[in-house]
Amino acid sequence: MDLPTVAIVGRPNVGKSTLFNRLVGRKLALVDDRPGVTRDRREGEGFIGDVAFRVIDTAGLEEADADSLLGRMRAQTEAAILEADAVLFVIDARAGVLPSDRPFAELVRRAGCPVILIANKAEGGAGMAGAYDAFSLGLGDPIPFSAEHGEGLGSLQDALREVLPEPDEEDEDGEGGKGLRVAIVGRPNAGKSTLINRMIGEDRLLVGPEAGITRDSISLDWEWRGRRIKLHDTAGMRRRARIDDKLEKLAVSDGLRAVRFAEVVVVLLDATIPFEKQDLTIVDLVESEGRALVIGLNKWDLVADQPGLLKTLREDCTRLLPQVRGVSVVPLSGLAGDGIDKLMQAVVDASEVWSRRVSTARINAWLTDATQRNPPPAVSGRRIKIRYATQVKSRPPHFALFGNQLDALPKSYTRYLVNGLREAFDLPGAPIRLSLRTTKNPFEKG
Incomplete structure (x- = not known):
């Protein structure tokens, strides 16, 4: 528990x-x-x-x-x-x-x-x-x-x-007693409901060529390779400026709530028109909510004949979404049922990374090496000093740094530290939180 x-x-x-x-x-x-x-x-x-x-x-x-x-x-x-x-x-x-x-x-x-x-x-x-x-x-x-x-x-x-929040019941595999909570989100008509129907093996959700068929966030219990999964289908998310209908606004709000209660979020892209501005906005939302993330390239059967496309799209993902560097990008077809096993394995792997804890000793050994290779800059002639680091939470991984003048640490240096943490402790794609805790010297005259 x-x-x-x-x-x-x-x-x-x-x-x-x-x-x-x-x-x-x-x-x-x-x-x-x-x-x-x-x-x-x-x-x-x-x-x-x-x-x-x-x-x-x-x-x-x-x-x-x-x-x-x-x-x-x-x-x-x-x-x-x-x-x-x-x-x-x-x-x-x-x-x-x-x-x-x-x-x-x-x-x-x-x-x-x-x-x-x-x-x-x-x-x-x-x-x-x-x-x-x-x-x-x-x-x-x-x-x-x-x-x-x-x-x-x-x-x-x-x-x-x-x-206090409700405690998460856990089974022997460390997953919630009600199953690993997975939300499928994306723009309208990305194929979310079609994918879930194919996953569960029945036409449980209404599908069609029209965008915006799904209005409620639908929750379904499923089992994949002996693991209990709770799937959440959500309404397609459009820019607020393009939402006039009150019911659609409520549906999108319901989808946002599903993201907040999920453990892993699959952002489903249309492989024929991937990485639209709204796709990037949705990924930003998932990252800001601190959820584990997997990107699914749906309708891959329509573009599979283009050599080198997958490599190009993965490079695009690294360039456009640096905040979730290393996130899994999985090609699939909800209509044909291709790639679902690879998608679910990526989901389980993302959940494990999201829940990972790193010992304080390992973090501080890494910190010593990282600051020796690239020392923090000086402010007003006085060098910023990072004395100590620890992981304060998982789900998502949250680290705290303690030292002097950390409020003056440039964003470029915090990015360096976050990328270093991601690489050193194998945290691909997970949102990483970094808190800077400046400790004041009581003997210093202000």
């Missing part, structure tokens, strides 16, 4: 590890009255009632030089925040909101994921004044809580249920 992730963050000694132990149901994390006991991220499977999640205990957030131990601990905590589906921001209700709480409240707010504010050590109504003071952090309503005595668990359960 692929559980959603919850990170526990806050300044030192507010009870984060006690809360972690409470959520996992056993004493996995060391707990002591001294601040700074937790240094590394500790993970466990947490649950409150029927709400299950992966929970990460983090080091206390403190301002520190990036190269110091505290600075490296802070970088680990920031990586956990990036990885999380929700953040539990913990304050000490008895101490109230301290000045050191505020910059870190701003940090988690900027991270963009849901934040639940925990006013810990409020057992028996103690510290309620501090709990009310927590409203000033701008993180929503605080939950009065006692990690030591388990008070407030019901309120936390309700809050988590509202913000």
Whole structure:
């Protein structure tokens, strides 16, 4: 089961590890009255009632030089925040909101994921004044809580249920219990419904020469080589300016929703007129949504007699779609049933790449080599330094870099890094996310 992730963050000694132990149901994390006991991220499977999640205990957030131990601990905590589906921001209700709480409240707010504010050590109504003071952090309503005595668990359960995504059930092959979710998208009349009918072996979907027959996003269960697949046929996607009909607008919106819920998206092109502007726009959409991608060249039987065409089209794909460099381009014919096995193998391979994780040790070995071969540029006479990198998420692969002045890193250099990650760790075609986390020197006068 692929559980959603919850990170526990806050300044030192507010009870984060006690809360972690409470959520996992056993004493996995060391707990002591001294601040700074937790240094590394500790993970466990947490649950409150029927709400299950992966929970990460983090080091206390403190301002520190990036190269110091505290600075490296802070970088680990920031990586956990990036990885999380929700953040539990913990304050000490008895101490109230301290000045050191505020910059870190701003940090988690900027991270963009849901934040639940925990006013810990409020057992028996103690510290309620501090709990009310927590409203000033701008993180929503605080939950009065006692990690030591388990008070407030019901309120936390309700809050988590509202913000966490549903966990993905996985079978032995690592695929969703309802099957690998595959959306077939493309311009009108690219042959999406014809292809799906041929895949499932029956005329399940209405087809014809007219563009725009499909209006709803249709979901079908299928099995390919023993693997469960959930196929989504979608309405043809045209430019917004060319959509006047309200029903078609709703159909396209339904198709966009299918893309967002898919794991792999097959963008189907008409091989007789490939890589039209709208095709490129659709690929951009899939990449921006972070889905795994395969490009299918449908109606290949109509152009198969043109020597060298496939090589030319693959070169065109590399040139026109650098953001998904290495994506699989598969020739097929939905009408004749040719190329479907090759398409599905590409889909399964793309799903594996999309879900791939790379160890932090391998990433940093690569980073050292990459920055030695091509050092980051200098800004105002001071060289940008990338100190540390880690993968914070998969599906799609998401990497974080930590260092100084990274906000001044040129786009050309981030492209160099992304292409290097893609090549070094065999991530062809997958959308790659790269977060730049600048760590400030508190001793530097601004």
